[in-house]
Amino acid sequence: MLMQVVPVAMGIFCVALLLNLWRLLIGPTLPDRILALDTMYINCIALIILYGIWQGSNLYFEAALLIAMLGFISTVAVCKYLLRGDIIE
Amino acid sequence: MTLPFWLEILVSTCLILGSLFALVGSFGLARLPDFYTRLHAPTKATTLGVGGILIGSALYFSHQDFNLSIHELLITIFLLITAPVSAHLLAKAAMHQELPQMHGTQGEALLKAQGHSQVQSNERQAEEKKDSEKGGDSTTASHKIT
Numbered sequence: 001m002l003m004q005v006v007p008v009a010m011g012i013f014c015v016a017l018l019l020n021l022w023r024l025l026i027g028p029t030l031p032d033r034i035l036a037l038d039t040m041y042i043n044c045i046a047l048i049i050l051y052g053i054w055q056g057s058n059l060y061f062e063a064a065l066l067i068a069m070l071g072f073i074s075t076v077a078v079c080k081y082l083l084r085g086d087i088i089e
Numbered sequence: 090m091t092l093p094f095w096l097e098i099l100v101s102t103c104l105i106l107g108s109l110f111a112l113v114g115s116f117g118l119a120r121l122p123d124f125y126t127r128l129h130a131p132t133k134a135t136t137l138g139v140g141g142i143l144i145g146s147a148l149y150f151s152h153q154d155f156n157l158s159i160h161e162l163l164i165t166i167f168l169l170i171t172a173p174v175s176a177h178l179l180a181k182a183a184m185h186q187e188l189p190q191m192h193g194t195q196g197e198a199l200l201k202a203q204g205h206s207q208v209q210s211n212e213r214q215a216e217e218k219k220d221s222e223k224g225g226d227s228t229t230a231s232h233k234i235t
């Protein structure tokens with residue numbers, strides 16, 4: 001049953017990613033686009049974990065962890081840029 | 090490696106619930122009216138959804154490898170810590186850019202006192218006032234009728 005559930009969950013996440021992409025394209029302001037990118041990387045983590053379950057492989061956690069850390073740092077960097085006009089003062 | 094049936098049911102429930110929560114979060118991001126309300130959906134629902142997926146994955150790999158799988162817990166805790174921080178920074182950036190807020194936001198009067206209010210929201214407020222006056226008239230009329 002799990003092998004039927006994982007593709008369904010992947011499809012739902014693909015729909016979620018498309019909605020995020022729509023907000024990224026039409027987003028009226030810059031923080032909207034940053035928020036859309038933030039949500040996209042979180043959804044991508046879930047997609048990678050689902051692919052790991054599908055393959056039965058333990059190898060994909062490191063990739064997910066790396067994406068989580070880099071995504072958070074990039075969000076913070078862009079927010080700092082919007083707030084201060086500079087990232088590292 | 091086959092899973093016992095009850096564990097398969099548990100993992101599948103976690104996966105489906107998590108993906109539905111993430112879908113709700115993304116739908117809210119796409120549909121809600123202004124930035125501050127849009128900030129709610131991904132930071133709460135999507136984090137919970139990914140947490141559900143990671144719990145399902147942890148259960149699956151704990152059974153597969155015959156020991157407790159900690160990796161997913163690491164990612165879950167990391168996401169739970171970082172999501173409020175990034176949301177806070179995004180809200181600060183939005184306040185700094187003075188983005189327009191939906192009419193009916195709490196503390197709108199304070200923003201107006203600071204000169205942060207938008208022309209658009211003022212216009213909306215004026216319309217709302219007219220509407221409420223009309224509404225008040227109609228309610229008093231209905232009172233008289235009853």
